[in-house]
Amino acid sequence: MREIFPALFGNEATKSRIGDAILSSRLPHALLIDGQEGSGKYTLALEIAAAINCERRGDPTASLPCHGCPRCKRIFGGGFVDLHTLERDESRATIGVDPVKEMRRDMFLSATEADCKVYIVRDAEKLTTEAQNALLIVLEEPPEGVLIMLLASGTDKILTTIKSRTQYIPMARFSNGEIGEYLLKTDKEAERVRNVDPEGFDIAIASADGRIGLAKELITPESRERIAEERAETLAIINSLGRGKSYRDIYAAVGDLPKKRTELAVALERLMQAVAELIKVGYSGDGVSLSFFRSTEEAETVGESISRAKLFKLYDIVSRAYDDNSKNANTAALLSTLSAELRMA
Ligand SMILES: [Zn+2]
CATH class of the missing domain: 3.40.50.300 (P-loop containing nucleotide triphosphate hydrolases)
Structure with missing residues (x-):
């Protein structure tokens, strides 16, 4: 044909x-x-x-x-x-x-x-x-x-x-598997990245959220480094609500969030996305489409030490902060409210 x-x-x-x-x-x-x-x-x-x-x-x-x-x-x-x-x-x-x-x-x-x-x-x-x-x-x-x-x-x-x-x-939206397959077939650099940094490769693909063009940009060294830092920030906040963590952990994690309004909006959105994925994986397991987490297993491991009720609270608290940020609330005040609310969650 x-x-x-x-x-x-x-x-x-x-x-x-x-x-x-x-x-x-x-x-x-x-x-x-x-x-x-x-x-x-x-x-x-x-x-x-x-x-x-x-x-x-x-x-x-x-x-x-x-x-x-x-x-x-x-x-x-x-x-x-x-x-x-x-x-x-x-x-x-x-x-x-x-x-x-x-x-x-x-x-x-x-x-x-x-x-x-x-x-x-x-x-x-x-x-x-x-x-x-x-x-x-x-x-x-x-x-x-x-x-x-x-x-x-x-x-x-x-x-x-x-x-x-x-x-x-x-236009179609692709699964992470399809994007990975396409990159490896068409891009020599992609193959090299997969060999030297398999985790970064998978994370870049997941972050592309179904878009091949974006995945190509995200596998570059600078992008992978940036994504790794952003993920660490997001995970630090989620983990600070886990068992055995103190207010100090929450305070430190929130303190690492960006102070600039537009950047803060993106960071809060990412956090909401990650928490939403944890909640969905908790309910439905496999078959949830993921863009923050690389795999269901990774999400399950992160979600293990946090109760579902707490995850829902976290989601609501963060979406409120996101809302306030878009209404031009003072970002420093907003972040201290966020720490206080997370402490009580
Ligand atoms: Zn022709």
Whole structure:
């Protein structure tokens, strides 16, 4: 059978559905590709852009796209003039209407070399309402030979009118096992990491929470070191509530939490995630999807010395602190309240 979208891992049903649509010239003119950061949205968008323009598209002995013809090479290597990507300016929180209008104008110009001009909008959930409305016109009445792909991490902020004029394509979330297998197959560095630091390798994969792109970033030495420190902080707080621990342990563990509001929010979120996993593993054992703990066994070992009632209390106390932090409470005061409440838990 012909291989479709070879650069994208997994997502088999999606790949064959879109591949069939391309081969029978039934691909809709606008797609909404939805998945978390690092889930492969951009890879998929490039694969589609190449597939509809590939010079060997009609050749069933080549993969789709072939990755070898001049057009494929330019699409993946940059320099394909009929491929346009709209990205958020990093210094801004949103994508405003002006770049969308400019992109819209361009859609009505004829193609230079493509069979189908391609427009990719990254972070589409960051488009302002005005920008989305500007886009709506071309989604309703698309110019000939134009494909628009909106890539979003969640679609809550996307207007219903946009959603109804685009085909929705959700990206798959992978199990830790699948991610590990993929990394080892495609990345020599991953194999080395697994050999020198098997624990760090597993932790990085679990921390990626189902996202292959993120897992690739997390196996670097700097990331592994950072994750190890953050985990130690989180585990110190959980362990300080175990049998035989004193107020001193709680105080020391809370004292290590970051004082900066945004960093504290992330640390508290991680703590809530870890405690939630301990509670779930306590109830359901195997089969719980884990992102803080590497394995059910690890979670069981950590949870052993803390009663379930205490874990629930811990969860509530931490989520209250998280809430206060987001309401701009003074972080030093918040942390001392946290220590006091944990002591009484
Ligand atoms: Zn090609």
